[in-house]
Amino acid sequence: MDHAPLRVAIIGGGVSGLSLAYYLQKYGGEASQEIEVTLFERKATLGGNAATVWVDLGSRRQPGQADSPYRRWADLGVNDVNLATYHHLRAVLEEIGELDRMKPLENTESYFSRDGRIALTDDEDLIRGVSDPAHELSQADGGKLAPLISVVHQSALDLVESQRITPRYTVGDFFDGCVADPVKMLATAADRLRITIDWQDPELPARLERIRHIIYYPRISAMYFADDRGPAGMPLQAPFEYYRIQEGGSPPDRRYFEHGAQHWLEALATHITDPAHQGPRVEILRGLGVEARLSPRGVTLTEHPPTGARHWEADLLIMATHAEDALPMLIFGDDLAETHRTLRGILAKVRYTRSYGVCHTSAARLPPNRNLWRTYNIEVRDPEDTFFPYRIDYVANRHQNDAANPAYDGAGLPQYFVSLVDDLNRIPRSEILERHPSPLEGPAALVDDPGQEGYRDRLPALEPALEAKAWTLFKHNVLDADCLEAQAEIAHYNRTTARGLFEGRQDVCPLLFAGGWTHGAGLQEQCLEQSARIIALLLGNGCRPES
Structure with missing residues (x-):
């Protein structure tokens, strides 16, 4: 039995990489083997897509x-x-x-067209300023538009949470169904919300089309993970999982980061590298790009571009980068050729x-x-x-x-x-x-x-x-059907790899994946969830490489 520390390397200093280090530092002291953590970030600042x-x-x-x-x-x-x-x-x-x-x-939100034909404001949370009934969403279409939006929204959330649809069921499919058969698509949600809809109203299909083209399609196309080919072809679960997390709750509690999002991430970095804390030691190396050579026996990380002879050895590597950035940093040994082919196929699905x-x-x-x-x-x-x-x-x-x-x-x-x-x-x-x-x-x-x-x-x-x-x-x-498929496949890969490490198999690649692309829309909460899952796989399985 090798009683040396388990050396964990993390590449990527965004929310995912820092939260991986946080959970390792917080819970790693409970593991049966001592753990050491080194995080590599190619830039001098931390945060990834927080700037x-x-x-x-x-x-x-x-x-x-x-x-x-x-x-x-x-x-x-x-x-x-x-x-x-x-x-x-x-x-x-x-x-x-x-x-x-x-x-x-x-x-608060405003939906507008440059020519002034469309001008709607959602002023439910307006603090100061003018709320004009002529433009307020709650008053639009004689007060009929806003309740219908609530019903459409709840119906889509219910459909996603039911797990009765596949990633190939699109936003366009959902709205087509709403226009073609409003009762079938929306009546259950209307009853649950206690909102009365006149299903015989001849203007109802046109009102649903208005909701599609004036509210949802513009809003979805403004989401950072949107498909530039248009929102209609996106999986329904992509934007509505985002809505559930980013705008859900009873009521929602939307907050901003005083002094910016990078502030809390730098505070997190200070917290996890504090030598006074119990648990595994965490070192964060900034301004340092690396490439990693992988074999079933471990990982060798080398500074890249090679400005010196610095290198580091690790027993396990966790990639917390974008999918398209991951493989160029990785060199697979000949005995991991099949793993390389598998991962190349998964990551290539992410656009x-x-x-x-x-x-x-x-x-x-x-x-x-x-x-x-x-x-x-x-x-x-x-x-x-x-x-x-x-x-x-x-x-x-x-x-x-x-x-x-x-x-x-x-x-x-x-x-x-x-x-x-x-x-x-x-x-x-x-x-x-x-x-x-x-x-x-x-x-x-x-x-x-x-x-x-x-x-x-x-x-x-x-x-x-x-x-x-x-x-x-x-x-x-882009959170399209291919990306959702890649997320499911990388989750399976992570579970299988962690199990193989726990069992001491000699053919396992010591590599796991986190990062925003691996879970949902990559919201900060989802990055933290993914990191917690990865660390639970390691510590829950007692991941201990055998000599």
């Missing part, structure tokens, strides 16, 4: 006080959570002392889209009527559009507009926005804000290097004036 920038909005004038710099922050990627359903995240935030920093956001997160002052992105501006602004495109690039526009002042945070409540002018677009050129360069160093100390004092967030370092060099502005590049897997 926070600080911008200067000019001078702030307050009665009786000297003018002060109006320095604010913005999340370009991950920017809010729902504590009513994010149970893993709530527990972690509470343990590391970050829960009190989660502030309630103004959860990616890319988008830019931009912090700016371009009000032209918002509805033409300023009174329609809401926290989330979703442009309604023509139903004949065949290409749906990811886009949504946030009013940052509203996103951070909460009575619990007086410094931000009604923060006033100048308004600033965050837009997610498929092309950086969609925002005028003159209106993209300059990035500034964080004025905070501690975990919030992020590395002020634009090449160290998102995937900007994967772009060719740009002119210095543009590099200095507050934007970044993201990528995310």
